Amino acid sequence: xxxxxxxxxxxxxxxxxxxxxxxxxxxxxxxxxxxxxxxxxxxxxxxxxxxxxxxxxxxxxxxxxxxxxxxxxxxxxxxxxxxxxxxxxxxxxxxxxxxxxxxxxxxxxxxxxxxxxxxxxxxxxxxxxxxxxxxxxxxxxxxxxxxxxxxxxxxxxxx
Numbered sequence: 001x002x003x004x005x006x007x008x009x010x011x012x013x014x015x016x017x018x019x020x021x022x023x024x025x026x027x028x029x030x031x032x033x034x035x036x037x038x039x040x041x042x043x044x045x046x047x048x049x050x051x052x053x054x055x056x057x058x059x060x061x062x063x064x065x066x067x068x069x070x071x072x073x074x075x076x077x078x079x080x081x082x083x084x085x086x087x088x089x090x091x092x093x094x095x096x097x098x099x100x101x102x103x104x105x106x107x108x109x110x111x112x113x114x115x116x117x118x119x120x121x122x123x124x125x126x127x128x129x130x131x132x133x134x135x136x137x138x139x140x141x142x143x144x145x146x147x148x149x150x151x152x153x154x155x156x157x158x159x
Contacts, residue, residue, distance in 0.1 A: 008085075010087075011024045013087070013089055014066070015060065015090070017093055019090050020094055022060065023094075024098060068097070078120065081117060082117050084117055088113055139144065
């Protein structure tokens with residue numbers, strides 16, 4: 001679980017910094033002046049040459065691939081809720097990299113996110129001692145034939 005949390009935190013820091021750089025770059029390229037193909041082309045060209053947009057997009061790409069690794073190795077019901085901690089890191093990055101004013105109400109929301117992620121992580125830790133997950137049982141069933149498990153997660157292969 002420690003390796004999971006460490007890998008996830010690295011991924012989320014990369015994501016948070018990426019989002020902040022994207023935001024900064026998008027503010028630099030400006031607003032849509034009129035809705036036309038020429039204007040959209042102009043904004044795409046400005047975005048494709050803006051170093052903050054490019055750096056932010058690169059960091060978001062790295063985060064996405066790290067997320068794919070996590071989703072491949074762990075239950076989505078664990079990983080996806082824990083990615084909400086990225087909101088915490090993004091608020092911190094906005095505060096300290098962009099010097100944005102983060103209100104007390106927003107910090108209250110951040111605290112609620114931390115509580116929710118803690119509950120998900122706590123549930124996963126307590127689940128770890130209860131046996132294999134449903135996906136593990138399904139894998140064993142398909143590999144060994146008819147395998148059954150009792151309510152405690154112990155597997156029994158028929159004679």
